[in-house]
Amino acid sequence: MTTGTNHPAHTAEDVRAAVARARSAGRSWAALGARERRAALLRWKRALAARADEFAQMIASETGKPVHDARAEVLLTLVHLDWAARNARRVLGRRRVPSGLLSVHQRATLAYRPLGVIGVIGPWNYPLYTPMGSIGYALAAGNAVVFKPSELTPGVGALLARSLGEALPDHADLLQAVTGPGSTGAALAGAEGPSGVDKVAFTGSPGTARKVAAACAATLTPLLAECGGKDAVLVAADADLDAAADAIVWGAMGNAGQTCAGVERVYAVESVHEALCSRIVSRARALTPGEAYGPLTLSSQLDVVERHVKQALVDGATARLGGPDALRAPVLGPVVLSGVPEDSPAVTEETFGPVVVVNPVRDMDEAVERADASAYSLGAAVFTRDRAAGVALAERLGSGAVSVNSVLGFAAIPSLPFGGAGESGYGRIHGEEGLRAFAAPHSVTVRRFAPAVDLTSFATPREKVARAVELGRRLHARF
Numbered sequence: 022m023t024t025g026t027n028h029p030a031h032t033a034e035d036v037r038a039a040v041a042r043a044r045s046a047g048r049s050w051a052a053l054g055a056r057e058r059r060a061a062l063l064r065w066k067r068a069l070a071a072r073a074d075e076f077a078q079m080i081a082s083e084t085g086k087p088v089h090d091a092r093a094e095v096l097l098t099l100v101h102l103d104w105a106a107r108n109a110r111r112v113l114g115r116r117r118v119p120s121g122l123l124s125v126h127q128r129a130t131l132a133y134r135p136l137g138v139i140g141v142i143g144p145w146n147y148p149l150y151t152p153m154g155s156i157g158y159a160l161a162a163g164n165a166v167v168f169k170p171s172e173l174t175p176g177v178g179a180l181l182a183r184s185l186g187e188a189l190p191d192h193a194d195l196l197q198a199v200t201g202p203g204s205t206g207a208a209l210a211g212a213e214g215p216s217g218v219d220k221v222a223f224t225g226s227p228g229t230a231r232k233v234a235a236a237c238a239a240t241l242t243p244l245l246a247e248c249g250g251k252d253a254v255l256v257a258a259d260a261d262l263d264a265a266a267d268a269i270v271w272g273a274m275g276n277a278g279q280t281c282a283g284v285e286r287v288y289a290v291e292s293v294h295e296a297l298c299s300r301i302v303s304r305a306r307a308l309t310p311g312e313a314y315g316p317l318t319l320s321s322q323l324d325v326v327e328r329h330v331k332q333a334l335v336d337g338a339t340a341r342l343g344g345p346d347a348l349r350a351p352v353l354g355p356v357v358l359s360g361v362p363e364d365s366p367a368v369t370e371e372t373f374g375p376v377v378v379v380n381p382v383r384d385m386d387e388a389v390e391r392a393d394a395s396a397y398s399l400g401a402a403v404f405t406r407d408r409a410a411g412v413a414l415a416e417r418l419g420s421g422a423v424s425v426n427s428v429l430g431f432a433a434i435p436s437l438p439f440g441g442a443g444e445s446g447y448g449r450i451h452g453e454e455g456l457r458a459f460a461a462p463h464s465v466t467v468r469r470f471a472p473a474v475d476l477t478s479f480a481t482p483r484e485k486v487a488r489a490v491e492l493g494r495r496l497h498a499r500f
Contacts, residue, residue: 028175030201033208033216039167039197040209040217043138046194047165051135055110055163061189062106062161068188070099076180080149083174085315085351086276094150097433101154104435105161105456112453113162113460123493126472133460135163140209140218142233144225145318146279146373148174149181154439154450155222155245156181156196159459167197167218169209173318175200203229210244212236220245220459224281227444245448245458247440249281249371250399253392254428255414256289256297257385257405264426265404266300272402272428273377274305274355277314279322282400282439284428285372287379288388294381298359301379302342305355310375316351317374323350326374329367333358333378336365341379348374363391371397385414393419399441402428421445 031039050058069076077091084091115132139159143152148170156166170178178198186193199205209216210223210233220243223233227248237244254272256265272284289297308314317323327348334340338361347354356376361367367378382388392401401420405411411425421441424430431437438449449455474489475481 028179028200031199031205031208032201033213036167036169036199036205036208036216039199040138040140042194043165043167043197044217046192047135047138047163050160050165050192050195051163055114058161058163059106059110061192062102062157065185065188066099066102066106068184069095069102072184073099076149076177079176079180080174081315083176084145084148084318086318087312087315090276090314094147097150098153098157100433101150101435101451102157105158108436108453109161109163109456112456115465120466123476124466126468126470128467128469130465130467132463132465133162133457134463136459136461137219138165138167138217139459140216140221141166141168142206142209142221142223142225143168143170143174143178144281145171145173146276146281148177151224151247151281152178152222153181154455155224155459158450158455159222160195162456162459164219164459165195165197167199167209167216169199169201169206172200172202172205207232207236210236211240211242215240218242222448222450222458223247223446225249227446230446245440245450246446247281247399247448247450248444248446249373249397250283250441250445251285251369251371251395251397252282252400252402252420252428253286253288253388253395254284254402254404255385255388255392255418256287256293257403257407257410257414258290258292259406260293260404261406261426262293262297262300266297266304268402268404268428269301269377269379270304270308270355274308274314274375277317277353278375279318279373280429282422282429282432284377284402286368286392286395287377288382288391289379290384290388291381294359294379298341298357298379301377302357305342305357305377308355310352310354314352314375317353320350322373323348323353325370326353326372326376329365329370329372329374330356330358330376333361333365333367336362338362338365338367338378363394369395389414389417396444397441398443399445400424400429400431402430421449 080091113133182198185196222245230246341357343356402424415423422431438452438454440449
């Protein structure tokens, strides 16, 4: 892995200059109109697809993940950029909305306008796919973007900005990349005085999100925050255990467990708990660390993973596979724990490593209760052969996104919004909500004719106004 030391550490002054360049480019971009922006973004998408191997190699070199994982990340990015480009006009374009009986004389329309310049602060675990969930949608909505990638993955950010400029030379400054340590991101959020951005989209830890939110609050700059998860999988007594185990191991161990919506907790009904554990252990044992997944990108995360595993064992858990001895840098072996107390850090805190907790529950009611007891509420999954029951359970869960009989099923569906609440942050990316997150609603009314009783004129006799108001009150009291 590279450390990104060959990239500049941009100062607050550099950030403000980048925002100014983006704003200048954004004016002509917004003036293009939705059809022209769609065509331009699809050109960029095709250019990204042609350079997929180049992006995958950059992602792999900076994160340590296998190239095949990086290529899949590029594909997901293309899917979302394509959807955002093709649907922005439909979602954000002006449309007529009902005026209501009181304002029948008015024609009401609603449209969404670009905010201006969006500051995007990205993570290192999915350095292309995750920030593009904001960047692509923000551009499709007519904004310019200043992107601050993680200090661990600056090359991806620089390559992304360069690729847009090369694909769209008339809009070369539309996407600016600023690199550097956390202070560069703080400057983008406004910690060192206003940066000039009109909204910030942040992905990272809850602790850092709070600092970003405090910086944004000084200028009332809106913030969209995605702060990770502690996702649970609920396994019913009638579930296909082989399918569940396969999905759980992939969801827990993929990308070395460094996935915000990855699987960290499993709640299986007691009657199938042992059989499920056996299947999970068998599949996890068959993995070859270093080939199936790479190392921890952030070396200091090893301390968190070790603490969670060791404390779980002290608290009475059983290591079904692995344990402290498996946690040897740079590539950690998979760890499967069971019987972990619900107040142990391995259950309550985000582990972000190749560790999964598989606990038994009395029934699915208890599974829902335990899943929702977490401070995080990003994603979840349910496994059962009864699809209707699975959907019913999904609707009971407080997570922002739930998959039935798969894990992370929502990640590759760009029309679905993604985000959570609590320690998982707030706001949504992807889908129609993701487009609207980077636009401002604009309401217009046009008076079509004079109303029988004009309630907005002093010339209307007071008695006539009173009768009209009383009539309206009676109608609402009755219906």
